[in-house]
Amino acid sequence: MENVEQNEFDIAIVGAGMVGASLACLLEHSQLRIALIDQAPVKPGEIPFDKAQPNFDPRVSAITKASKDLFEELGIWQEIAQKRSCGYSAMHVWDAEGTGSINFSASDINQSELGTIVENSIISTALHNKLLTIENLQLIAPLTIEKMIKVQASTEPLLQLESSDGQCVRAKLVVAADGANSKIKQLANFTSKEWDYNHHALVTTVKTEKPHENTALQRFLETGPLAFLPLSAGPDSNDRHFCSVVWSMVPEKADEIMSLSDEQFRQQLGLALENKLGEIQWSDQRFTFPLRQRHATDYVKDNIVLVGDAAHTIHPLAGQGVNLGLLDVRVLAQELIRGVEAGRQVSDSTVLHRYQRKRIGHNLGMMWLMEGFKYLFAEQDLPVRWLRNIGMKSVDNVAVLKNQLARRAMGLDW
Numbered sequence: 001m002e003n004v005e006q007n008e009f010d011i012a013i014v015g016a017g018m019v020g021a022s023l024a025c026l027l028e029h030s031q032l033r034i035a036l037i038d039q040a041p042v043k044p045g046e047i048p049f050d051k052a053q054p055n056f057d058p059r060v061s062a063i064t065k066a067s068k069d070l071f072e073e074l075g076i077w078q079e080i081a082q083k084r085s086c087g088y089s090a091m092h093v094w095d096a097e098g099t100g101s102i103n104f105s106a107s108d109i110n111q112s113e114l115g116t117i118v119e120n121s122i123i124s125t126a127l128h129n130k131l132l133t134i135e136n137l138q139l140i141a142p143l144t145i146e147k148m149i150k151v152q153a154s155t156e157p158l159l160q161l162e163s164s165d166g167q168c169v170r171a172k173l174v175v176a177a178d179g180a181n182s183k184i185k186q187l188a189n190f191t192s193k194e195w196d197y198n199h200h201a202l203v204t205t206v207k208t209e210k211p212h213e214n215t216a217l218q219r220f221l222e223t224g225p226l227a228f229l230p231l232s233a234g235p236d237s238n239d240r241h242f243c244s245v246v247w248s249m250v251p252e253k254a255d256e257i258m259s260l261s262d263e264q265f266r267q268q269l270g271l272a273l274e275n276k277l278g279e280i281q282w283s284d285q286r287f288t289f290p291l292r293q294r295h296a297t298d299y300v301k302d303n304i305v306l307v308g309d310a311a312h313t314i315h316p317l318a319g320q321g322v323n324l325g326l327l328d329v330r331v332l333a334q335e336l337i338r339g340v341e342a343g344r345q346v347s348d349s350t351v352l353h354r355y356q357r358k359r360i361g362h363n364l365g366m367m368w369l370m371e372g373f374k375y376l377f378a379e380q381d382l383p384v385r386w387l388r389n390i391g392m393k394s395v396d397n398v399a400v401l402k403n404q405l406a407r408r409a410m411g412l413d414w
């Protein structure tokens with residue numbers, strides 16, 4: 001068995017996505033020896049950025065205040081903001097019939113923004129640039145973990161992670177940050193509750209006739225929710241005509257929409273949004289992602305911990321997936337550092353279960369809140385439609401309830 005440069009670590013984080021990379025950054029001053037492993041090459045550097053026709057990453061995230069604060073603490077927010085990010089100060093949600101709607105406003109909760117839309121590759125690049133500066137970290141990529149076995153070292157049990165080409169890494173604690181189809185979760189036999197939404201999310205970027213005015217729009221159609229998330233054309237640009245589109249629908253409908261010409265697609269999309277932003281003047285390449293809801297029954301098993309999408313995946317209508325994952329790693333890092341400072345091992349069960357206790361209830365709460373929202377808006381039964389109508393009007397009129405919902409979604413109350 002071949003070894004990577006130095007193969008024994010305190011913690012091996014599998015997955016250098018936004019969640020795993022953030023955890024590695026949070027452990028920077030911990031004195032722990034960290035390995036961060038990813039199957040894809042980790043490429044720091046500059047995002048190609050063409051001012052004449054911005055080439056946007058089709059994958060974007062609505063970043064909450066809590067996540068922005070975390071990136072500020074890690075010292076990477078400035079780099080993100082200097083590239084491209086778009087704060088949104090209002091959100092308008094309405095149903096297919098146009099009879100019920102809710103408006104959220106940042107000023108109602110004394111904030112300047114409800115959140116910020118950022119392209120995923122901009123966040124990853126800023127994180128990866130930061131990783132290069134961390135002394136107690138070894139970045140091991142590309143390396144695909146295929147196997148995990150327990151080995152008994154002289155002092156304590158270790159986990160040995162192996163790739164198919166015979167490389168291996170050993171660690172006292174393995175953190176699975178390897179996404180929705182986590183190999184580590186599978187190898188360690190974690191159980192989870194999951195169900196197919198029978199929805200695909202179609203994502204693309206568009207340019208609209210009217211400016212978005214830093215407002216996120218979400219319409220619940222009979223076929224699924226459609227979101228327009230405001231984008232900035234660049235750090236010095238006042239152009240407010242670009243939006244990221246996330247359109248969820250049954251797979252057959254997604255196939256049909258994918259097969260349309262650009263012009264036909266733009267027409268259908270404009271109609272689906274009731275032309276709130278006028279004509280769709282330009283659209284980028286379209287991609288689809290199948291959507292599944294998953295939640296692991298436990299986040300901890302022996303010396304293995306799940307974080308981010310490896311622990312839970314949620315419908316993108318919530319705009320919460322990566323935000324919940326970032327809250328996971330913030331808590332996990334705090335507990336690990338506190339435990340080690342108190343003289344405990346990194347794999348100490350009390351420490352790891354404290355992380356689980358703090359995160360599992362919050363994640364489940366957010367998942368059920370968003371399920372309720374989806375059910376209320378999507379259901380076509382007459383009593384539910386009536387309830388939706390009354391419910392939306394009531395929620396819209398009860399400032400306390402609405403503002404609590406907004407604060408929760410921003411990660412301010414967790």
Ligand SMILES: Cc1cc2nc3c(=O)[nH]c(=O)nc-3n(C[C@H](O)[C@H](O)[C@H](O)COP(=O)(O)OP(=O)(O)OC[C@H]3O[C@@H](n4cnc5c(N)ncnc54)[C@H](O)[C@@H]3O)c2cc1C
Nearest residue numbers: 015017019039062145178179308309316319320321322323
């Ligand atoms: C259409 C869509 C829109 C979304 N919009 C939002 C939004 O607005 N806001 C929001 O908060 N969330 C959003 N999400 C969810 C968000 O994208 C995810 O929650 C987030 O990307 C999960 O990050 P992660 O780091 O946990 O996992 P991932 O990003 O999946 O990273 C996992 C990493 O693990 C690596 N890996 C996997 N297997 C192995 C292996 N065997 N060995 C080594 N490495 C491995 C992968 O290469 C990858 O780098 C959206 C999701 C979708 C589908």
